[in-house]
Amino acid sequence: MIEILKNIFADNNLFDIKNIKIDSEVILDGFLAISNNKARKEYYIIIEVIDLIPLILEQDNLVFKLNDWLKSSENYHTDFNKNTTLIILHKGSIIIEEKIKRQIFEIEENPYIFKKYIIRYSLNQFTSITQALPVVSVDSINQLIKQLDFESFKNDPASDDYIPLLINLFIKIPFLKVPFQEKELDDLTNIINGKVNKSTTFDDLEQIHQICLNSSTTDVYKLFSIPTNKDSDEV
Numbered sequence: 001m002i003e004i005l006k007n008i009f010a011d012n013n014l015f016d017i018k019n020i021k022i023d024s025e026v027i028l029d030g031f032l033a034i035s036n037n038k039a040r041k042e043y044y045i046i047i048e049v050i051d052l053i054p055l056i057l058e059q060d061n062l063v064f065k066l067n068d069w070l071k072s073s074e075n076y077h078t079d080f081n082k083n084t085t086l087i088i089l090h091k092g093s094i095i096i097e098e099k100i101k102r103q104i105f106e107i108e109e110n111p112y113i114f115k116k117y118i119i120r121y122s123l124n125q126f127t128s129i130t131q132a133l134p135v136v137s138v139d140s141i142n143q144l145i146k147q148l149d150f151e152s153f154k155n156d157p158a159s160d161d162y163i164p165l166l167i168n169l170f171i172k173i174p175f176l177k178v179p180f181q182e183k184e185l186d187d188l189t190n191i192i193n194g195k196v197n198k199s200t201t202f203d204d205l206e207q208i209h210q211i212c213l214n215s216s217t218t219d220v221y222k223l224f225s226i227p228t229n230k231d232s233d234e235v
Contacts, residue, residue, distance in 0.1 A: 044086075138176070
């Protein structure tokens, strides 16, 4: 899973990637991502842990170790102090005790040293997302989430496939943004100019004024009987 994140961070030269070498029985692998956009002070430490329980019990020690490693690395800059996010990956069962959920929440809500996010995933979810993303990039992950049926996900948020994992990535990796598709409506200014043209008389303008005063809606499309794309589709 950490290789998927490494590819996302490295895509389009967004971040410079540095491997992490730290003496820890908890950490399987990790890397440091440094934004290549000089205008953005944005840094990430991404690690994969073996087990959640040692992480929960020893979170302070782990965070201190990572912070010490960061400050001793050749890449360290004082900007790292308040602009570094720690992302923790863990593979395990998608079903966990409520107590563990609360403890994960407490770790994420603790702002000390790093902002923190924990991304949990199952083996099935990992297998599913690798099949759905034969090539891992920001563009491919954007295309994948655009295809999702969010209504179906809301009905089954704990499904053991790539969908919960994909959504979690967008929630917990701050620079990933869901690519909403804008509706193509006619330019509103041109439409209103068509209604109020050079030949419009004072009486016409007064009539428009009265329509605005007397109407209970603030929707300009309804005020001026302007069809939307949706209306056109229904005809």
